[in-house]
Structures are given as C-alpha cells and as structure tokens.
Amino acid sequence: MQYLEGRRYVVLAIFTLVGLLFASRLFYLQVLDDSYKTAADRNTLQRQVQVPFRGLIYDRHDSLLVSNTPVYDLMVVPREVKRLDSAKFCQLMQMPLEDLRLGLRTAKAYSRVRPSPLIQNLSTPELASINDNLINFPGFRVQARMARAYRTQNLAHALGYVGSITPKLLESPKYAHYAPGENVGISGLESYYEPILMGRRGVQYRLVNVRGIDKGTFRGGEFDTLSQAGQDLHLSIDSDLQAYGEKLLAGRRGWIVALDPKTGEILCFVSAPHYEPQLLTGKGSGNRYMDLLRNPDRPLFDRPLMATFPPGSVFKLVNELVAMQLGVVTPATGFPCDQHLVHCTHRHEYPSNVNIAIKQSCNPYFYQVMRAAVVRGQSPNKFEDARLGLGQWQKMVKTFGLGEKLGVDMGHEKRGLIPSPEFYDKLRGYHHWNFKTVYSLSIGQGEIGITGLQMANVLATIANRGYYITPHFVRSIGASGQPLPQYRERHYTAVDTTLFKYLIPGMQEVVDGRGGTGSFASLAQYGISVAGKTGTVQNAHGEDHSTFAAFAPANDPKIAIAVFIENAGFGGTAAAPAAGLMMEKYLRGKVAPRRKRWEDWVMYGDFTKRRH
Structure with a gap:
C-alpha cells in the first residue's frame, strides 16, 4: 500500500512537471509573438534626398527654351525581390528578358539594399498601365522626378542634354553627392552650368517601419534641410x-x-x-x-x-x-x-x-x-x-x-x-x-x-x-x-x-x-x-x-x-x-x-x- 501511495505521488509530480513545461512553452511562444509585433512596429530612420527643381533656360528675348516635365522611373531594391516571375514581369513592362537580367545585375553591383533605376523616363500613360500590377512584384517601386523638356527644335549642340549619371561620373569627387539614376548635364550648357542649374539638394529624415510604412518625420523635422531650386540661365542666343x-x-x-x-x-x-x-x-x-552616333554625316559633332x-x-x-x-x-x-x-x-x-x-x-x-x-x-x-x-x-x-x-x-x-x-x-x-x-x-x-x-x-x-x-x-x-x-x-x-x-x-x-x-x-x-x-x-x-x-x-x-x-x-x-x-x-x-x-x-x- 505504501508502495502504491508512493507511485501516485511520482505520477502526480510528473504530470505537474509536464504541465509546467507546457505552460512555460506557451508563455515563451506568447513572448516571441509579442516580440515580433514589437519589432514590426519598431521604426527605422530613413534618409531621403530631395532633388531640387532644375533651373530653366531662356533666350535673349526671354523666350523659354528648356523647362522641366514630370517623368517616372521604375526602381528596384535587389534584396526585396522575392520569387520574381520574370516572364510575367517582362510582359507587364514590355521589356526583353535579357534587359531585365542585365538591370538586376547592375543594381546588385551597386547595392543590394538601395534602390537603383531599372526603367527610366516612363510617361504618365505608361505609368498608369503598370501601376496597379506592381503590388504583385515586391522590390519594385515607382519614383517620380522632373526631366528636361526642350521647347525648341534648334540649338542642340549648344544646349546639350541631361541624362542619367554614368558610373564613370559617379567615381569622380565632383559628383560624389549624386546617386545612380539621378540626372546630370551630360554635354553643352547643361553640363558646363550643372552646379548652377542643379541647385542644392535637401535631406529629409523619415521614420519607416520594417513593412515600409511611413510613420512620419523624425523629431519634427529638426534635422531636415530644404532643397534649393537651381538658378535660371538667360542666354545671349537670338x-x-x-x-x-x-x-x-x-x-x-x-x-x-x-x-x-x-x-x-x-x-x-x-x-x-x-x-x-x-x-x-x-x-x-x-x-x-x-x-546619331552612327550617322556618317556626324550630326553630333560640334x-x-x-x-x-x-x-x-x-x-x-x-x-x-x-x-x-x-x-x-x-x-x-x-x-x-x-x-x-x-x-x-x-x-x-x-x-x-x-x-x-x-x-x-x-x-x-x-x-x-x-x-x-x-x-x-x-x-x-x-x-x-x-x-x-x-x-x-x-x-x-x-x-x-x-x-x-x-x-x-x-x-x-x-x-x-x-x-x-x-x-x-x-x-x-x-x-x-x-x-x-x-x-x-x-x-x-x-x-x-x-x-x-x-x-x-x-x-x-x-x-x-x-x-x-x-x-x-x-x-x-x-x-x-x-x-x-x-x-x-x-x-x-x-x-x-x-x-x-x-x-x-x-x-x-x-x-x-x-x-x-x-x-x-x-x-x-x-x-x-x-x-x-x-x-x-x-x-x-x-x-x-x-x-x-x-x-x-x-x-x-x-x-x-x-x-x-x-x-x-x-x-x-x-x-x-x-x-x-x-x-x-x-x-x-x-x-x-x-x-x-x-x-x-x-x-x-x-x-x-x-x-x-
């Protein structure tokens, strides 16, 4: 009898121990879940560069020659791209598969965590045709910017043109504050007067959670700097x-x-x-x-x-x-x-x-x-x-x-x-x-x-x-x-x-x-x-x-x-x-x-x- 009584206490102790272990496990899982939720809500600081409005160009009689117009770039963050259906993506974007692969390789070479341009200069109608479907492709987002609009059919050699900054220019200290995909004067007056036309960049610090949701300014924007628009040029050209x-x-x-x-x-x-x-x-x-470059009459030659x-x-x-x-x-x-x-x-x-x-x-x-x-x-x-x-x-x-x-x-x-x-x-x-x-x-x-x-x-x-x-x-x-x-x-x-x-x-x-x-x-x-x-x-x-x-x-x-x-x-x-x-x-x-x-x-x- 005493033996059986002893066994009963042993079994009871075992069940009590198992219950305690189970309860502790549930508590641990609850803690993890709470921890995850806390992490999900934790805000991270994101530095956003504000590109200024590029200066305009006028002729000697104040007729507008060069202005700005909104365009859109499709950006990619390589680390965020998950299980990409390349065929569907290329069909949506109307781009060859090789161009997609090359673009992704180029973006990864620059940075796996920072956005790089994949497709540039999308017009408003082109953006409308793809915007609703981008949610199905994580890691891709649209970024608006201003591009050059030339209101004259003449003076191309003098005006030059603006284009995406090249890797070679990015290596120069002169362009250290530029990022891939940003526009820069490539030739002509657009290049010579780049610092004047470009203006001064601004910086804004935003709080963003890990889901990418904007949570507002950091400390009321006390560390933000405003961008300053580029100065206009008035040419002597008639x-x-x-x-x-x-x-x-x-x-x-x-x-x-x-x-x-x-x-x-x-x-x-x-x-x-x-x-x-x-x-x-x-x-x-x-x-x-x-x-133009292959044209035997060399129209690009100044x-x-x-x-x-x-x-x-x-x-x-x-x-x-x-x-x-x-x-x-x-x-x-x-x-x-x-x-x-x-x-x-x-x-x-x-x-x-x-x-x-x-x-x-x-x-x-x-x-x-x-x-x-x-x-x-x-x-x-x-x-x-x-x-x-x-x-x-x-x-x-x-x-x-x-x-x-x-x-x-x-x-x-x-x-x-x-x-x-x-x-x-x-x-x-x-x-x-x-x-x-x-x-x-x-x-x-x-x-x-x-x-x-x-x-x-x-x-x-x-x-x-x-x-x-x-x-x-x-x-x-x-x-x-x-x-x-x-x-x-x-x-x-x-x-x-x-x-x-x-x-x-x-x-x-x-x-x-x-x-x-x-x-x-x-x-x-x-x-x-x-x-x-x-x-x-x-x-x-x-x-x-x-x-x-x-x-x-x-x-x-x-x-x-x-x-x-x-x-x-x-x-x-x-x-x-x-x-x-x-x-x-x-x-x-x-x-x-x-x-x-x-x-x-x-x-x-x-x-x-x-x-x-």
Whole structure:
C-alpha cells in the first residue's frame, strides 16, 4: 500500500512537471509573438534626398527654351525581390528578358539594399498601365522626378542634354553627392552650368517601419534641410537668328557663328548637320543617340568648337596687323602681284596699298607682308633668322585668341594650332627650314588651324579695334543679371589699337566696292555698310571649302559673323551670301522677299558652278 501511495505521488509530480513545461512553452511562444509585433512596429530612420527643381533656360528675348516635365522611373531594391516571375514581369513592362537580367545585375553591383533605376523616363500613360500590377512584384517601386523638356527644335549642340549619371561620373569627387539614376548635364550648357542649374539638394529624415510604412518625420523635422531650386540661365542666343541659320545650312556641312562684338555674347551657333535636342530625352533616347552616333554625316559633332581648319584668306587680316605692329609695313606699303612667289586667283589692279590688297585678296602681296615680318635679319644664319622671326610672329598672333582655348562656357573646345619654331624643328629638323618652308601661313593655309568660334572672335576683335571679350552663351545667371566674371573682361592683342582702323576701308571694299570678292554679302541697299573678308580654303580631299567673315555696321558694329561651308568652293560664292542673309536678318529683323533667290541659292545651289 505504501508502495502504491508512493507511485501516485511520482505520477502526480510528473504530470505537474509536464504541465509546467507546457505552460512555460506557451508563455515563451506568447513572448516571441509579442516580440515580433514589437519589432514590426519598431521604426527605422530613413534618409531621403530631395532633388531640387532644375533651373530653366531662356533666350535673349526671354523666350523659354528648356523647362522641366514630370517623368517616372521604375526602381528596384535587389534584396526585396522575392520569387520574381520574370516572364510575367517582362510582359507587364514590355521589356526583353535579357534587359531585365542585365538591370538586376547592375543594381546588385551597386547595392543590394538601395534602390537603383531599372526603367527610366516612363510617361504618365505608361505609368498608369503598370501601376496597379506592381503590388504583385515586391522590390519594385515607382519614383517620380522632373526631366528636361526642350521647347525648341534648334540649338542642340549648344544646349546639350541631361541624362542619367554614368558610373564613370559617379567615381569622380565632383559628383560624389549624386546617386545612380539621378540626372546630370551630360554635354553643352547643361553640363558646363550643372552646379548652377542643379541647385542644392535637401535631406529629409523619415521614420519607416520594417513593412515600409511611413510613420512620419523624425523629431519634427529638426534635422531636415530644404532643397534649393537651381538658378535660371538667360542666354545671349537670338532664337530667330539661330533657326534661320539652321534653315540655311540644312543639308550642308559647316557652321555659322555670330557674336555681339561689344559684349562677346554669342548670337547664333549653328553646326550643320544638326538635330533636335528633344531626341536625346525620354524613353528610347539611348537608341536615338546611337543612331546619331552612327550617322556618317556626324550630326553630333560640334563643328564650331571642335573642327579646326586653315582659315584661308581671312587670316591675311591678322598677318597685316602683326606686320604693321612690327613696323615692317605701313598702310601705304605696296608689293607687286608676283606670281612666281605664290599663285594669285585672279587678275586685279596693282596692290599699291593695304586697301587694294585686302579688296583683291592678293596672295603675293600677303606673302611679302609675312616675309617682311619673319625675315628681319636678326641673325646672319637664314635658318636661325626664320626661327627668331616666326617665334615673335607666333606670340603676337596668339594674342588674338588663336592657338589656345578661348574659354567659352562649353566643354570640348579645341585650341587649334598656330605653329611655333619648335613645331617645325620637330617636323623638319632644327635649322632645316626657313620662310620658304612656311610661306603658306601668309595666306592662312598650311599647318595653321582655327575653330569657327575663333574666326568669329578675330572679326569681333577687329570690329572693337583691338580687343575682345571671351565669347559666351550665358548673359545672365539667375537674379544676378550678370554672366560669370570671366565674361566681362577685355583682352587686348599685342597690336596697337590705333592700327586696326587701317583695315576697315579695305574690308568695306571687299563687300561694297566694285569688283570686291564678297559683294554677295552687301547690304548697301539698306544703308548698312559691311566690312568683311572672303576665304577659299584649299582641300586636298575634294572641293575647296568656302568661308567668309565680317561685321556690320562697319563703323558701329553690332554683329560679327563667320561662315564656313565645306566643299562649297569660293568664299564669295557660298559663304558670303549666307553671311549677308544672316546679318540682314539680325540687323533688320527680316529678310526682304526679293532676297529669296539668295536663300534658295545657299540652301539648294550647286556651289561648284561659280555664280556671277
């Protein structure tokens, strides 16, 4: 009996122990559940960058050229993507499977926990077609932003474009505060003025639980910083003149650059062939960019800044000024038109002074002008004498803004070339060259190379009688009403300002004088005197190039212009009438109907057949 009684207590103890264990288990599970709920409700701090409103761009008459428009990006957080049905996702997004895989790999390479763009530039209708179904695909979300909208069909090379920041740019300290998927100026003014247009980012700290539900601001937003909108740019570009210039050169290869010589403001900047700036925005812009890149006419090539050519006879003006400064010639100096020195293109009166020589563009005359400037008997050794003379010549020529970057507010500007003695030492050998080796420089040929912007700037310098202000596109930034400081300074040449006036009568005769080589640019019928110079640039690979540079009115210049049309022959035949039409458009606000024949000639004429 006592034994059975003992067993009863043992069994009771066992059941009591089991009950206690079961109860403790239930309590433990309850604690875990409460713990989970607490964790689910626990808020985490999330730093959200507020991208500011990008500055707008206007032309000189305050017409809006570039604005902002809402677009949407599909973002992905790789760690949150769970059991993705790739086929259904691609069907919804209308994207190839390979693009999805590539996008996910790229996003993972950047970060598994931060959002990266998968599809960019979705329009509002495109967003509406997918938005309701995104809930079925964890890890994907839509992010709204502002994209560029170009309200002009012109000026693409100058405006540039905005695109998603590249991995290469992200590696640069300059772009350290950008994140993948954010927009940045890629080229043109959009790139050069990026810090000004972009503004200042803001930061907002939000409380978000693990389910991604926003729980409000952190501590009332005391640590938040407001974003600051980018400043607007007011350009010096005349939109009507720009559109007219692009119309004239449609179907051609070449460029037109026009400046206000008094301010250095760029009035038009035509690179032909051109394209519409809107092509490089929105969905599919990458494919359109590749189409432009593969185009054999190279529409993406910024000719006024990046193409360097010999300037031809326009350069004779610079050589004459340098020679007068050195005291080896005067405005009254005459030289015979000696065909044994260099070929002259046509018969003309004896160049007994600089005015006749400029009017007739006499090659032998300017050969002898430069020879007098270089060969000055500074050394008994003819090779050393040429080295010394050319070195002094080069230094003076470069003060016209040649052979160096002018510093325009655009990237990718080429410096061109004004050859030095060291250049020819390397090319020919030390003391193995003399003036006869380099004489082609006297007529703007040979190794010399300048850009379209530089050529227009040379004419602005002559128009100002000896100085220039660095050419620039932006005349006013934001509320300041001023361009950047470097675009308000005068740069004087090494030539005395009193000497420039001696070139003007001859340049006027080029255009308005009887038998002048640039008569097709004349505006005399409107009471406007034009001072100009034609140029025909020799081309070993085909038809010569046509160029013309001028300013008007001659005695109170308001526009300086340079025109270059590839493979168009004589400067007076193609480039001169184009420049005349552009100056008429700017100075009078219109082109007279009776001048329509010149428009047709510039746009459709066969320049290889010289027109009289």
